[in-house]
Amino acid sequence: MLKTIEKPVVVREFGPVEPIAAQLRAGHRAFKRDRTGHRFEGVPSRLTVLTESRERQTALAALAATDYPFEEHLPNTIRFFRFTAGEYLLPTAWRAQPEESALHILMLGHGPDDALIVSLESGVQSIPVKNGKLISVSRPCRFWLGPVFAEEIFIAVSGIAMDGTERDMG
């Protein structure tokens, strides 16, 4: 439960995630270039997002079958991002809304040379990309990933706006 989170960043092994990753890999054609959100100072990130589709519903169902911490996030607010080599998520600001909620990032794929960077008041953390790792952040932060070296990485993110209406998240 989120309220038990004491450290600003909690990293834990989560799984099994292979059924979810398999769904995402199989449905990679449903990932589309994101043109609305994830801008840093007006510059768009370079990644693709799983759009509303049968593939997305299948991936969500696979995620729902796990103990993913949905508590404060509706399943339809989960975003699936796909990165291929050279693609990146630019620094994205996050602040809890509501205050007790958390940002959850689930890594689906292995990138031995890649790391998710989380910048908080207490400093900057580098979290190597490893399949099944779940990162929960409960403080205002800025996070980014890449440009990645791995051929293909997916991440599932909850706790950020889904419809692109939020202000530039830089």
Place this chain on the structure above:
Amino acid sequence: MKIQSNKFENAEEIVAKAESYASLFMDYPESPPERLFNPYRDTYDQQDDQFHVLRMGYNMPDDLTELIVESLGLSEKDREKDIRINRYDPGDYLQPRRDERRKGIFVLTTSVHDGLTIADEAGRFKRITDAAGTYIITSRETWHWVDPVRGGTRYVIVTDPPIIDRAPPKEDDRRQASRDGRDRRAAPRPRTTGILAKGSTAVIYETEAPEIVLKTCWRTDPYDTFLKVVDQTESRHLPVIHRAATNPDGRQWVELERLWPLGEDDPLWPVVNAFANYCYAVADRRPAEAPDILSEELVELAKVLAQKSRRHHHSLDLSFANIMVRPDTDEIVVIDPYW
């Protein structure tokens, strides 16, 4: 931004000497930041960064200074610049930031994990993995950062402003400059032209680069547009921010919300706006008449871009198109490595 590999040779010797003076490095920042963390903050300030500095003329010993001067071939004038060695221990980092001035970065160490993440001329971010001997000249106002270091200790020399080679111009260039009646070594000077638009003027800077006097970089998608004018030493980013909205009938439209630092009275303003909107109209196969202010070249360019977008993306995306105008022929060239 310019990147040059194998610019200098004895990085190892510099690192070894710098390591022998490890205790002299100044920790950065000197004290913890006294304000609340703001994830939306502008990152000009460095209070949240973490690395260590040895600065020429301050805490850098003379023998290390001389070694760097000799290794990099610095002139007396270069020595007046702000030159420092930055040391990043494992876990150290430079938060996303941009500088008002260009900087030179001499990479002293090699790592498969660590390096500089930086936007290129087209606004696309790249990671320049550390390779000793590499020299990077950053552009003004370019966002860049160093992720927490994962490999061994990372060393770079940073110069502000960058060290520029002063190789004498080739004889052919001098003869050409003489024929042109201009001195290419002179500071860029503005002139006006009708290339970009009929009925308006655009400022063009002549540069030392023999092949380009103007580089415009249109970075447009349905939500924003950038125009970048580049001369050989500096660049000017002119972002045009549009606000997207949806009409009651579901059609999307864009509204010019902010054009900065161009003012509405800037001669480029109507050109940027008209060109972007005309491009979208052509790409969407919507009926559109080219606005009078667009030159024939830009009208043709819009058609080319629309054709390319239909062939490759099915929707117009000029995000990373480089559009250049050659001075000798006035030819417009579109370069996009991703098309």
